[in-house]
Amino acid sequence: MPTPKTWFITGVSSGFGAALADLALEKGDKVAATFRKPEQAEEFTRKAGENSRGLVCDVTDEAQVKTVVADAIAAFGRLDVIVNNAGYGSLGSIEEVPAGEVQRQFEVNVFGPLHVLRAVLPQLREQRGGHVLNVTSIGGLKTFPGVGIYNASKFALEAIGESLAQQVKPLGIHVTNIEPSGFRTEWAGASATYAETHIEDYQSTVGENLRGIQDYSGRQPGDPVRAAQAMYDVVQQDNPPLHLPLGKAAVKGAREKFESILKEVNEYAAVGEGADYPAGE
Template identity: 40%
Template sequence: MSIPKIWLITGASSGFGRAIAQDAIDAGDIVIAVARRTAALDELVAAHPDQLEAIALDVTDTARIDEVVADVVARHGRIDVLVNNAGRTQVGAVEETTEAELRGLFDLHLFGPAALTRAVLPHMRAQRGGAIVQMSSVGGQLSFAGFSAYSATKFALEGLSEALAEEVAPFGIKVLIVEPGAFRTGLFGPGAAAFSPESDVYADTAGATRRMVEAGDGTQPGDPAKAAAAIRAALSAEKPPLRLPLGADSVDAVLDHLDAIREDVLAWEKISRATTFDED
């Protein structure tokens, strides 16, 4: 029999985090489920007491992260998969978004995952293997009105992760950047999405995004359970991808965005290339 993997999953109480946890449990693995409020995990812990442990941690409390990771490794011997999943939606035009909102989102989507990644890497390097799953978004590849702050944090996470993948490949460590589109995770649910104070001047741009988020809960086409299965398949592949768009909407948006970038680059290629010093 294969040795069960040890998963450390943040934001595990709902949405993608819970679906990934359930998928890992179904595969016979052991899950350390991290959440700010662990009560939402009580039923799952009771159903799988030998495979699931809940730990209370706010990932923005980076001072506690080394302690938590060290404790998990001390008790379980290793961490095979880290899933940086904790997150939330933030909607607002650039002018509407406050500095506190922007900094808070970076703490959650970038500095927390970076701290967790730094904490697990020495252990993964020592065991010559492991995987780090960074839950980004289609908004980590492209952005639009109203999602400036959200996409800024996901762009940053993807930039960090792309470099990370090259750095840790010699140690047998995989990095997977997941880019979901619209999935039925509760991210748009009441009290889940954060909205900056609204200005009438952006009613037709960022305002349209507000209305979409406000009305979108429960109508998203993506199935989190199928997303979890796709993540497992990618991690198990002989040649795992660096980026994994999930959902037809994400795939279409990313491909269209890449086409638009290519079109712009080619249209301005002559001028772009002509910016070097003239040779004597």
């Protein structure tokens, strides 16, 4: 039997967060979960007696994040698994997404997880153990037309996770970037924001892709419950991966991305290497 763990999960009102919190509670683990609405937090607190604690938190508010992390530690004594799940998709052409929306996308998808990490890392360092799961996206590895702003935020979170993994490895802390493809969550529905594609030049790229995303919503092959099981299984491992693409499309997309980069690097290696001083100079 796996050793019981204490989880801190952001964005638990739906999707991956809700599925993972439910699974962890079913396994007998303790879960501190964040919500935007007080009534949702109260309902979660009643869900599993002493094992569940719902917390009201906007991840873009650093002071609020620090407070709820402190509340979780006070309630449970420790934190074993941190899940940076809260986030959303801002969709539209790079030229047409308003500057204010770009700022909001980064506040939620990048600065929010950073607030959480800064709040929890002192506890994980003191424990000399823990596991951080950053829910990024296959869009954190591979770009798509009309998803550039979202891609940028998830690329940033990928980099934070990769660097953090190197930083905390000697302390017994693990980091895994979770990279889902299309799952039946609200990512392309109620959670998303769309900037209309008014520029005709982008209709065949951005417009077509966004229409496809909207039409596909609710019919994606990915199952959030199975994704939650995969995440749960990963934190039971002694040597978990740094990257975990979830879904067949994510695995395929990751392979295609890195094979493409390797091919291009090899093709232009002589050009790149020629930019150094000659040996001995």
